[in-house]
Amino acid sequence: MRTGMVALGLGLLTLRFLPALPPVWVWLLLPVVGLMLLPFRTYPLAFYLFGFSWACGYAQSALNDRLSIKLDGETRWVEGRVTGLPQSNDTVVRFELADAQSRRGTLPSLMRLAWHAGPPVQSGERWRLAVKFKRPTGLLNPHGFDYGAWLLAQGIGATGSVKDGQRLAPAQRAWRDGIRQRLLSVDAQGREGALAALVLGDGAGLSREDWQVLQDTGTVHLLVISGQHIGLLAGSVYLLIAGLARYGLWPGRLPWLPWACGLAFAAALGYGLLAGFDVPVRRACVMIGLVLLWRLRFRHLGAWWPLLLAFDGVLLLNPLASLQPGFWLSFAAVAVLIFTFGGRLGPWRWWQTWTRAQWLIAIGLCPLLLVLGLPISVSGPLVNLLAVPWISLVVLPPALLGTLLLPLPYVGEWLLWLAGGLIELMFKGLALMAGQLPAWVPVAIPLWCWAIGALGAVLLLLPRGVPLRPLGWPMLLLLVFPPRQLLPEGMAEVWQLDVGQGLAILVRTRHHTLLYDAGPRLRDSDLGERVVLPALRKLGVKGLDLMLISHADADHAGGAHAVANGLPVQRTVSGDPDGLSSALQAGPCESGEQWVWDGVHFQLWQWSAASDSNQKSCVLQIEASGERLLLTGDIDVPTERALLDSPLAVPTDWLQAPHHGSRSSSSMALLAGLQFKAVLVSRGQGNSFGHPHPTVIARYAKLGMAIYDSAEHGAIRLQLGSFQPPSTMRLERRFWRDPPPLGP
Structure with missing residues (x-):
């Protein structure tokens, strides 16, 4: 079986x-x-x-159940019910709308919407909304987070932005949101959001700095409900009833064992429902149910049976759960513990068991974290030795009890105040550790290298005395120090990252690195921090020789601060340095400046008569083994005319589409004069500017230029100097992604 x-x-x-x-x-x-x-x-x-x-x-x-292609980009009036726990900050409200209906067309059963400067929205309310729809896709970058896969696993068939709306009915049966509102309204010494995360699994109240501290110290699982919390509550209920029965305080007419097992499972299930019943919670509830069933029937199931049944049970309920990193981490952590402690010849002391469990979990999950593209906490094993019992035994009891006793005046509020202070004390300690040992973002490595490292981790999990076990250390270190692959002399690797309506292009030679623009920063979204910086680290970039910000517009310069704070930058240059923050210390674009890196030639140009920021864009020409690429920022037609009289007006193979393909640029004079063969377009899917303009696309097609569009192809990698077509992220087929265009 x-x-x-x-x-x-x-x-x-x-x-x-x-x-x-x-x-x-x-x-x-x-x-x-x-x-x-x-x-x-x-x-x-x-x-x-x-x-x-x-x-x-x-x-x-x-x-x-996903949004049809014909509705992508359309704006329609819909009616539906708010579900889940809405998230709000100073600028935007995000929530999920279920059972949405429209008079014109069938809609997905669940949509995720954003309402900029919108009113408060509560779970259970019914709204009539004007929504601009978008198919559930996300940015595609090397080794980056796959937002489209996450949306599909959550059952979300469309995203969209709300333009207007009116509330039709007040909230009904929104008990989780009601509890959250109560938690956020109490005085928890400034940690009300952390309490909501611990009790309800809602991390929206945690700041970006809090998330970074938790990530650096490997303690995210402690603040967002995990199977450990479920098991602790179920075990406490079971032990309480067993203790009452032992001392004669349990009613004699009620058999204590069935009641202990039943109430323990009910507590686990209730806490799971309170937490939203995510993958780690489902796994914990299934395993706890099986263990209690074994205890009730006095049958030995072993350790692997509950894990295997929980694994199958979670996937039967939702096969798409395997698209989420949490699924793999949740089951892998339990499997490592079973594998580590099963079959040992002698017992360990309790402190040996606890310390070794943390280090062995860190070793066992290291290959998995790397393949999932997640940061690895260096301090996690040490921090969790103290943080796990602190949260589980000290913070969680008053937090849950305080939530339960909120209807009683003062009692619930005092317990939550105490729990909030204990969380604040923990965060102070975590922040000190995170400042000393931030999370390690490993470089993407070849499959063969990862396989050897994973085998090394398995060897280290084996008991002492097993032959070849010491070889695990050098094999595991291959994940930390993989062989470095250098570009040939005279070649350049170019990545146009997928940053939506903005621009970020990475250029690498054998020993040097340049970043042309750093992605957009719009409202509460900094693509420099979310996309550009993680992509650079995953690609092995440890520092920038030059960060060239074409001009000061937010879609090109918005992410520059995040990049400069995350990586050492030797020099920053901009076509409009006065429009940038003084903290960047950007120098001016010197028209005519040239240099050579590893046999690759670079040259700058700027229009001396430029009058606005777009016209001031610093243009960069790159030539590798005779193949040329022109990076243009947001120059317009008058600037293009001036460019035709510059030293850069030579036949060029690749063009970065000026101003994202705006009709105020990409003039026929420029395209025909420089004889481009292909164009790179960086823009957001369904952007409100209409980029690239149909007339511009028609010009490209008329001249036979191949078009590589980030909204359709994702991130694009070009090996400049090889005269070969580029590779694109969407060519890596996945069943949840829309297929790439038939031709460039």
Whole structure:
């Protein structure tokens, strides 16, 4: 039976790695084939087919519930009910709208909306809203967060921005939001948001600095409800009833064991529902239920059975859970503990068990964190030795009890005040540790290198005395110090990152690195911090020789502060340094400046008669082995005419589309005069400016220029000097992504 359960899990998990879903008739036929195989004692294959078919059907249903292409970018009036826990700050309100209806067209069952400068929105309310729809896609960058996969796993079929709206009905059956409002209204010594995260799993009240501290110290799992909290509550209830029965305080007419198991599971399930029943909570509830069932029936299930049944159970409920990093981390952490402590010949003392558990989890999860593209906390094993019992034994009891006793005057508020102070004390200690040892963002490494490192981690998890175990350390260190791949002399690697309606282009030679623009910063979103800086670190950039900000507009310069704060920058240059913050210490663009890095030639140009920031854009020409690229910022037609009289007016292979393809740029004189073969367009999907303009696209097509658009291709990588077509992120097919265009 265990083999069949493993096969079922593998079938459910296969979905995660599919580039495209098979045709409907295929996955409908697979269960029939599985039933035919059962009499021939090939039940593992039959279970695999059952799991694979169920996963494909579930995924196809989720894809069918997404916004239709014809509604993408449209604005419609819709009516629906607010669900979940809305998030709000000074500038924007974000919430989910369920059961939305429109008179013109069918809508997804769940949408995620943003309302800039909108009124307060509460869960359970019904609203009539004017929404500009957008298909559930996200930015695609090397080793970056896949927002589209996250939306699909959450069952969100569309995103959108609210233009106007009116409340139709007050909140109904919104008990979680009601509890959150009460928690946020009490005095918790400034840690009301952290209490909401601990009690409800709602991290919206944590500041960006708080999240960074938790990430640096590897303690995110402590503030956002994890299986550990569920297990602690269930265990406390069980031990309480067992203790009452032992000392004769439990009613004799009620058998204590069934009541202890039942109430412990009810407590775990209730806390799970309070937390939103995410993947770690589901896994914990299933495992706790199985352990309590074993205790009730006095049967030995072992450690792997509950984990295996929980694994299959979570995937049966939602096969798309495997698209979320939390799914892998949750089950992997438990598997590491079972693997580490199972089959040991002798017992460890309690302090040995506790300390070794933290270090072994860190070693076991290291390869997984790397492949998931997540930061690795260097201080996490040490910090968790103290932080885990502090939260679980000191903070959590008054937090939960205070929440339960809020209807009693003063009692609940005092307990929450105490819990908030304890959380604040913990954060002060975590901040000190994070300042000394920030999280390590590993560089993306080749598959063979990762496989050796993962094997090394497995060896280190084995008991002492196992042959070849010491080899695990050098094998694991290969993840930390992978072999460096240098570019050939005279070649340049160019990445146009996918930053939406903005621009960020990374240029690397054999020993030097340049960043041209740093992405946008709009309202509460800093793409320099969220996208550009993580991408640079993942690509192995440890510092910038030059950060060139074409001009001072926020869509080009907005992310410069985040980049400068996150990486050492030797020199900063801008076409409009006066429009930038003095903290960047940017020098002026010197027209005619030239230099050579590793056989690659660079030259700057700026129009001397420029009158506005766009016209002041600092233009950069890059030539590698005879292949040229022209980076233009936001220059317009008059600037382009001046450019044609400059030393840069030579036949050029690649053009970065001026002003994102605005009709005020990309004149026919420039395109024909410099004889471009291809163009790189950086813009946001469905942007309000209409970039790139149809007339500009028509000019590119008329001249036979290949078009590579970040909104359609994601991040684009060009090997300048090889005269080869670029590679794009959307060519890495995944079933949840819209297919790339048929041609560039």
